[in-house]
Amino acid sequence: xxxxxxxxxxxxxxxxxxxxxxxxxxxxxxxxxxxVCGRCDAxxxxxxVKGIPIARACVTVAxxxxxxxxxxxxVDLHVLGRYTTSTxxxxxxxxxxxxxxxxxxxxxxxxxxxxxxxITLLLMVLWGxxxxxxxxxxxxxxxxxxxxxxxxxxxxxxxxxxxxxTRLRAMAAVSVGPCIIALFGVMLLLVAIDxxxxxxxxxxxxxxxxxxxxxxxMQTEEAEGWHHILGCHACxxxxxxxxxxxxxxxxxxxxxxxxxxxxxxxxxxxxxTLLYIPANVxxxxxxxxxxxxxxxxxxxGVVELAEAHLYPLAGLVLLASVVxxxxxxxxxxxxxxxxxxxxxYHLKHRAKLYRFVHAIGRWSMIDIFMLATLVGxxxxxxxxxxxxxxxxxxxxxxxxxxxxxxxxxxxxxxxDAAEERAAxxxxxxxxxxxxxxx
Ligand SMILES: [Zn+2]
Ligand SMILES: [Zn+2]
Numbered sequence: 001x002x003x004x005x006x007x008x009x010x011x012x013x014x015x016x017x018x019x020x021x022x023x024x025x026x027x028x029x030x031x032x033x034x035x036v037c038g039r040c041d042a043x044x045x046x047x048x049v050k051g052i053p054i055a056r057a058c059v060t061v062a063x064x065x066x067x068x069x070x071x072x073x074x075v076d077l078h079v080l081g082r083y084t085t086s087t088x089x090x091x092x093x094x095x096x097x098x099x100x101x102x103x104x105x106x107x108x109x110x111x112x113x114x115x116x117x118x119i120t121l122l123l124m125v126l127w128g129x130x131x132x133x134x135x136x137x138x139x140x141x142x143x144x145x146x147x148x149x150x151x152x153x154x155x156x157x158x159x160x161x162x163x164x165x166t167r168l169r170a171m172a173a174v175s176v177g178p179c180i181i182a183l184f185g186v187m188l189l190l191v192a193i194d195x196x197x198x199x200x201x202x203x204x205x206x207x208x209x210x211x212x213x214x215x216x217x218m219q220t221e222e223a224e225g226w227h228h229i230l231g232c233h234a235c236x237x238x239x240x241x242x243x244x245x246x247x248x249x250x251x252x253x254x255x256x257x258x259x260x261x262x263x264x265x266x267x268x269x270x271x272x273t274l275l276y277i278p279a280n281v282x283x284x285x286x287x288x289x290x291x292x293x294x295x296x297x298x299x300x301g302v303v304e305l306a307e308a309h310l311y312p313l314a315g316l317v318l319l320a321s322v323v324x325x326x327x328x329x330x331x332x333x334x335x336x337x338x339x340x341x342x343x344x345y346h347l348k349h350r351a352k353l354y355r356f357v358h359a360i361g362r363w364s365m366i367d368i369f370m371l372a373t374l375v376g377x378x379x380x381x382x383x384x385x386x387x388x389x390x391x392x393x394x395x396x397x398x399x400x401x402x403x404x405x406x407x408x409x410x411x412x413x414x415x416d417a418a419e420e421r422a423a424x425x426x427x428x429x430x431x432x433x434x435x436x437x438x
Pocket of ligand 2: 232233234235236237247248249250251252
């Protein structure tokens with residue numbers, strides 16, 4: 001389905017809904033107002049122009065706190081007169097030294113590299129946009145901010161570290177370093193920024209100041225006579241363009257829909273389902289105390305927390321590590337099957353389900369971050385040591401692959417498929433009526 005409009009319609013106020021693909025006008029809003037998609041209820045814009053200077057201050061403080069968190073002590077552990085200290089880097093380093101290089105890379109990326117990149121990109125955009133002539137690369141950089149953001153998992157790490165801390169307290173004297181407090185501050189600031197940042201206002205400011213990478217503008221669009229209306233997946237601007245051309249606002253490539261979406265999502269889901277079995281059967285770690293102890297699986301970990309009367313934490317780990325991946329796999333398969341069948345069954349609820357699945361996926365990393373914290377902190381040889389197990393690698397694979405699968409799936413295809421079927425049914429009805437009348 002390709003929406004065609006008259007060649008001279010002004011598209012500057014139109015946006016494509018990222019969830020259902022409906023092209024609609026988003027009017028100028030006063031601060032505090034929210035624009036919602038008329039078809040699937042997705043939030044298209046949360047107007048908060050006055051919040052931009054606050055976001056600028058927040059991200060600057062977050063950058064300072066994050067730098068401090070990277071260099072300050074994380075957790076100190078005392079067991080029978082022996083002592084170890086660790087930083088945020090110790091967990092990934094120890095995982096790497098114990099033969100889990102892939103896991104080390106994932107923890108390093110989601111805990112250190114991606115949050116650092118997210119903060120840096122936002123610093124560049126929010127300070128850069130104050131210049132009267134912002135760099136032409138700024139919109140392109142800002143487009144990347146949206147893609148990097150979900151992979152920065154400071155808040156998930158803190159929850160994992162908290163569970164590790166309650167487990168450690170049962171076996172040794174633990175003291176929390178200033179790193180945790182700084183990281184907690186970073187988390188609060190990033191959550192506040194994510195909840196209040198008016199992304200559209202930043203795009204408009206950059207556009208008004210003439211910052212753009214692509215030389216194409218509305219006049220050339222019209223002169224070239226392109227009628228196809230494509231929404232940008234980075235900035236949501238709607239323009240007349242060919243598939244594969246650059247967006248005139250942010251420079252990212254325009255595609256009508258994500259390429260090969262259904263096939264790729266199927267492949268990833270099959271991979272994740274196969275890994276789900278070893279993830280739950282193989283041990284995720286081995287805890288050794290005075291040479292004793294044995295391997296534990298995800299479910300063993302849940303039972304241990306329950307036996308220690310830490311019921312809310314046991315419930316949380318069960319939810320994040322077992323229930324959430326299962327919900328994700330089942331929901332994604334259901335959405336794929338209904339899309340193939342061109343069904344219009346509860347489309348609006350399916351759009352909500354997609355948003356939910358997209359938002360909860362990252363929380364399954366809790367168990368991996370708990371493991372990284374334990375492996376990094378508990379390394380006292382014979383006295384007490386925590387070793388990572390192959391189950392953790394499989395589990396991390398499940399989490400990451402399902403996250404990529406939800407990203408790969410294009411929810412707009414559900415609406416396209418239903419529309420296609422409705423059009424076909426209409427044609428059949430018209431043909432039948434014609435046949436009846438003659
Ligand atoms: Zn929508
Ligand atoms: Zn764009």
